[in-house]
Amino acid sequence: MGKILNTLLRRSPSKTSSKLAMMARLAISRIAILKNIHTAKWNIACSDALQLLPGGHPRRELALIKAELAITEQKTLDAYAMIEVYCRLLAEKTEMITDSKECPNELKEMVSSLIFAASRCGQFPELEKIRQMLTSKYGKDFAYSAIEIRNNCGVHPKMVHKLSSLPPTMEAKENLLKKIARDNNIAYIA
Template structure:
């Protein structure tokens, strides 16, 4: 009886710990710190590109302004991904015990894990994300990694993350026009913000 209880306890301890638990926690903290820096940098780029487009529109160079919209779109998509990754980090941190124990995970946790793995294959500027992907691959297996990276059936990658990290070779004309209309409205409403005359 005592032997059975000891072996059950040993199995519980084995199932309740993950040797990379603390490393994962540390990497998430580091990733969140890097995301703060990357978001500030990307926001500054977006502001500058918007101002460039606005100035080009004001001097009547609509063709060049139109060509800069794709860069603006890509930058805004990347900023959106950073915000999503920040939320996914929080989700994983809050559920790290369940992840460590290989407990049944909620759909939100699966989505966070899957999306981070997918994003790691497309965000070279986030080395901590790559390290987290390696940990998840060791913990959940090569098949789980492949399903999410290659977007195979059964993946749980967030739809917005997929959209924002899938390279669009050419933006639709109506999307470009929508971006330009938004900038045109900003010029009229807040000309002093951009240092421009309406």
């Protein structure tokens, strides 16, 4: 049925495959830009926290806010690193994807994680296009399973954690401030 539909719609599997691979390569290029932006934000948040460390209670509260920003940026950078790896794998395995009617088990984590990430990463049109193409290929139920993180959906748990909107714990913020203080030979008083 898929070949007939492709013929009727004048889509060849190789054309779909090359379009998916091209979109994956474009996403990798976009990730490089996004990584630079978020690295700069991470550096600014850490620098601001460092400047606020040697101070009293009001400055400590501001330092904790900056630490939270830095942790959020680091989680975003970690998620982009994972997305980049998955996009590289996608570019290599597009023929395998276009040749199968159901998602191959060895690619389920990659496909599910990319669909999940696309639903959480705004301003990333290439990843959104990849999500649309994979949803078109494997169906809305497969995509919703990944987006909603259903049982056995295949989304990597680390990806779920990195793209979570939950704020960092106080312990995580304190640990980052201690690390910043230690790295810069500043006494940190909790």
